[in-house]
Amino acid sequence: MTLQNKVALVTGSTSGIGLGVARALAAQGADVMLNGFGDANEIEALRKKMAEEFSVTVLYDGADLMKPERVAAIVKRTQEELGSLDILVNNAGIQYVAAIEEFPDAQWDAVLALNLSAVFHGMKAAIPGMKSRRWGRIINIASAHGLVASANKVAYVAAKHGVIGATKVAAIELANDGVTVNAICPGWVLTPLVEGQLVARAKEAGTDVSTEAAKLLQEKQPMLKFTTPEAIGAMAVFLCSNDAQTITGSAISIDGGWVAQ
Numbered sequence: 001m002t003l004q005n006k007v008a009l010v011t012g013s014t015s016g017i018g019l020g021v022a023r024a025l026a027a028q029g030a031d032v033m034l035n036g037f038g039d040a041n042e043i044e045a046l047r048k049k050m051a052e053e054f055s056v057t058v059l060y061d062g063a064d065l066m067k068p069e070r071v072a073a074i075v076k077r078t079q080e081e082l083g084s085l086d087i088l089v090n091n092a093g094i095q096y097v098a099a100i101e102e103f104p105d106a107q108w109d110a111v112l113a114l115n116l117s118a119v120f121h122g123m124k125a126a127i128p129g130m131k132s133r134r135w136g137r138i139i140n141i142a143s144a145h146g147l148v149a150s151a152n153k154v155a156y157v158a159a160k161h162g163v164i165g166a167t168k169v170a171a172i173e174l175a176n177d178g179v180t181v182n183a184i185c186p187g188w189v190l191t192p193l194v195e196g197q198l199v200a201r202a203k204e205a206g207t208d209v210s211t212e213a214a215k216l217l218q219e220k221q222p223m224l225k226f227t228t229p230e231a232i233g234a235m236a237v238f239l240c241s242n243d244a245q246t247i248t249g250s251a252i253s254i255d256g257g258w259v260a261q
């Protein structure tokens, strides 16, 4: 185990990629602060299971990270109740799909608030403690859509491109403070976020979810298979390792060749 005595905050970790990353960090001995929405009993069950399975402390805070003050507060709570914040994984994100001329202003604001502004507020709150301990890892979950665009996803694509820019700035600012900052750029990962898009597509096309899943992959990814949350978690663990201490400011694709095209 490589992350004993480290504390991680993984935003949006009640499902999908965030849950995969939180479990991977806990498996390496990190204490974890979970965050995200969902059924209270289900969240408590997964919190308890993670703590028991990996013999680490796991706490949960259901902060709505669209609110800047809640981002600062969850960082503070993590430091106070788990003793530190060494690994920040900015993962919470939402999607909204519409052409620009039909894109609701409120959805633009919401996607930007969570997918981009919360990353800024999280880094701002976490950096002083990491600098003072001269060790830190910030991992921002961007997307293939941080590097290339698709139609009908203006807020998401703009936010994810912004996340990669913010990652680079933080990496430069912290280059000699023992803190690395990187973005992971997944292609398609089969999570509730993508399942929602598949259901909507199937309804519109009069098909089913598995037909739309195959079409989704064909449209974007040379490799016709989904990445797993576990694979994203494994990359996060590597970025926290000593071998990764000079990897900073990178946007690391895990995308079945999506952005190679």
Ligand code: NAD
Residues within 6 Å of the ligand: 011, 012, 013, 014, 015, 016, 017, 018, 035, 036, 037, 038, 063, 064, 065, 066, 091, 092, 093, 094, 114, 141, 142, 143, 144, 185, 186, 187, 188, 189, 190, 191, 192, 193, 194
């Ligand atoms: P998901 O919907 O399974 O999980 C999103 C998480 O964010 C959940 O825990 C949810 O409760 C939480 N969340 C939503 N709104 C929140 C808020 N206001 N405050 C706090 N938490 C909130 O989605 P996912 O696919 O696991 O996505 C996770 C991240 O990965 C997102 O940033 C997404 O953009 C990115 N991503 C996903 C894919 C993919 O194919 N699934 C690809 C590239 C990037």
